[in-house]
Amino acid sequence: MKEKTVQRIRNFTTDRDWDQFHSPANLAKSISIEANELLECFQWDENNYDINDVKEELADVIVYCQNMLDKLNLNVDEIVNAKMDKNEKKYPIEKAKGKADKYNKL
Amino acid sequence: MKEKTVQRIRNFTTDRDWDQFHSPANLAKSISIEANELLECFQWDENNYDINDVKEELADVIVYCQNMLDKLNLNVDEIVNAKMDKNEKKYPIEKAKGKADKYNKL
Amino acid sequence: MKEKTVQRIRNFTTDRDWDQFHSPANLAKSISIEANELLECFQWDENNYDINDVKEELADVIVYCQNMLDKLNLNVDEIVNAKMDKNEKKYPIEKAKGKADKYNKL
Amino acid sequence: MKEKTVQRIRNFTTDRDWDQFHSPANLAKSISIEANELLECFQWDENNYDINDVKEELADVIVYCQNMLDKLNLNVDEIVNAKMDKNEKKYPIEKAKGKADKYNKL
Numbered sequence: 001m002k003e004k005t006v007q008r009i010r011n012f013t014t015d016r017d018w019d020q021f022h023s024p025a026n027l028a029k030s031i032s033i034e035a036n037e038l039l040e041c042f043q044w045d046e047n048n049y050d051i052n053d054v055k056e057e058l059a060d061v062i063v064y065c066q067n068m069l070d071k072l073n074l075n076v077d078e079i080v081n082a083k084m085d086k087n088e089k090k091y092p093i094e095k096a097k098g099k100a101d102k103y104n105k106l
Numbered sequence: 107m108k109e110k111t112v113q114r115i116r117n118f119t120t121d122r123d124w125d126q127f128h129s130p131a132n133l134a135k136s137i138s139i140e141a142n143e144l145l146e147c148f149q150w151d152e153n154n155y156d157i158n159d160v161k162e163e164l165a166d167v168i169v170y171c172q173n174m175l176d177k178l179n180l181n182v183d184e185i186v187n188a189k190m191d192k193n194e195k196k197y198p199i200e201k202a203k204g205k206a207d208k209y210n211k212l
Numbered sequence: 213m214k215e216k217t218v219q220r221i222r223n224f225t226t227d228r229d230w231d232q233f234h235s236p237a238n239l240a241k242s243i244s245i246e247a248n249e250l251l252e253c254f255q256w257d258e259n260n261y262d263i264n265d266v267k268e269e270l271a272d273v274i275v276y277c278q279n280m281l282d283k284l285n286l287n288v289d290e291i292v293n294a295k296m297d298k299n300e301k302k303y304p305i306e307k308a309k310g311k312a313d314k315y316n317k318l
Numbered sequence: 319m320k321e322k323t324v325q326r327i328r329n330f331t332t333d334r335d336w337d338q339f340h341s342p343a344n345l346a347k348s349i350s351i352e353a354n355e356l357l358e359c360f361q362w363d364e365n366n367y368d369i370n371d372v373k374e375e376l377a378d379v380i381v382y383c384q385n386m387l388d389k390l391n392l393n394v395d396e397i398v399n400a401k402m403d404k405n406e407k408k409y410p411i412e413k414a415k416g417k418a419d420k421y422n423k424l
Contacts, residue, residue, distance in 0.1 A: 001107060005183045008190055016197060017204045021362050024160065025152035029361050031167060032141040032244055036354035039134045043347050044312035044339050046131035046258075054130065055180060059189035061137060062171055062182065068164055072157070076168065077111045083165035084114055091122060098123045100256035127256050135255050138350055142248035149241050150233050150418035152364075206362035213319060217395045220402055228409060229416045236372065237364035243379060244353040251346045258343035263390070266342065270386055271401035273349060274394065277380055286373060288380065289323045295377035296326055303334060310335045 001066070009066045019071075027068040034060040107172070115172045125177075133174040140166040213278070221278045231283075239280040246272040319384070327384045337389075345386040352378040 013019055038057035041049045069076055090103040099106065119125055144163035147155045175182055196209040205212065225231055250269035253261045281288055302315040311318065331337055356375035359367045387394055408421040417424065 001182050001186065005186050005190075008187070012190060012193060015199050016202045018202075018206070020204075021206045023152065024155065025148035026362055028141075028145045028148050029241065029357055032138065032145050033354045033358050033361060035134075035138040035141040035167075036351045039138050039347055040351050042131035042134050043351060044344055046129065049130065051178070054178065055185045056189055056192075058171065058174055058180070059185040061141075061167070062186055063189065063193075065164065065168055065171065072160065074161060074164070076107050079161045079165040080107065080111050080168055081114070083162055083169065084111075084118060086162070087118060087169075093121050096122045096124075098126075100124070100127045132256055135251055135347065139248045139252050139255060142245045145241055146245050149245060150238055213394050213398065217398050217402075220399070224402060224405060227411050228414045230414075230418070232416075233418045235364065236367065237360035240353075240357045240360050244350065244357050247346075247350040247353040247379075251350050254343035254346050258341065261342065266390065267392060267397045268401055268404070270383065270392070271397040273353075273379070274383055274398055275401065275405075277376065277383065280376055284369070284372065286376070288319050291373045291377040292319065292323050292380055293326070295374055295381065296323075296330060298374070299330060299381075305333050308334045308336075310338075312336070312339045 001062070006066060009063055010070060013067065013070075022067055022071050024068060024071055027064055027071060030064045031061060031068070034064055107168070112172060115169055116176060119173065119176075128173055128177050130174060130177055133170055133177060136170045137167060137174070140170055213274070218278060221275055222282060225279065225282075234279055234283050236280060236283055239276055239283060242276045243273060243280070246276055319380070324384060327381055328388060331385065331388075340385055340389050342386060342389055345382055345389060348382045349379060349386065352382055 013022065034057060038054065038061060041053050041057060068074075069079075091106070095106045096103075119128065140163060144160065144167060147159050147163060174180075175185075197212070201212045202209075225234065246269060250266065250273060253265050253269060280286075281291075303318070307318045308315075331340065352375060356372065356379060359371050359375060386392075387397075409424070413424045414421075
């Protein structure tokens, strides 16, 4: 995401004085709620979905993730790279290739 | 997120030949599942959470969001800005300032 | 669910002095968290699931639902029948038969 | 839940010929989606919630749980008691009393 977009998300919150509602717990709830509105696009039919609904709901999830990064002063590249370090160890290519099994069943 | 981090996420998937599992529906489920592992950090106590767990679970949500952007060939700035256009109209500053009400109750 | 099973769930909570943690909000989070552990049984493959995992996770959801009924002094038959009244009106048989559409698209 | 209420839920499905949509995976998604509509009642304020909304959303979760029990031919008392056997072992009273810790941290 471009810095300008990130800044727009931040301004949206501060302009409305909404930081007071953005406790980490409330943001975690919000991410789950929006993730489930996204899931609803695929509730009864996995193949026929409204791409416009998907775009909007996915954007909502991403915006709340950015809100949580901001609230906790986290750097997205830092936390994602730290997790990818772990994932790459948990799922070595030679073992995980072409398999959807969880790491403890590989 | 930096292009380099995005690329690392993409390589992780292609190296393991996991694109076959990444249907939009499966990714929507995965985003919700990880969002709830994040929520679990705040299950019984909203104020005392393990910040390392939060970082990891938030990273997981972000990685699956990136997987979905990739799968559907979506541009993150485009979909987020389109949604922010809507949000700014639904929540005008003068009405929404300092209030956590849903737009239809403002 | 038999009264005896309901009573066992209640005793489990009171024996551990856990009622203090069972705020309605915490129980709502818990229902969502367990619902997503259930969803995880179907994350990458909708047709091959471990029925024992499904049973356990579904039981967890049901137990937390019972905890919420207890916490709010709700009668399950009352709230379910009130909702079924609504559902039957929202989805009249002649319109909804054989269709998975949401009521506002019927 | 009384047998009559359970039967009403079953009739609702069969009258609409909706069993075809009730794959276990679709029901798992539905339980999560409704659980998050319930969670939304507590999104920004844990203490001030609309009890009528809570009743309706909790009823929705319970109805989909019943749908899944029916779909998989599961007996609710059987699966709940089997899970309570496990819970009682994982959380012995003397260790767990008054603590919200996860069993592996007790």
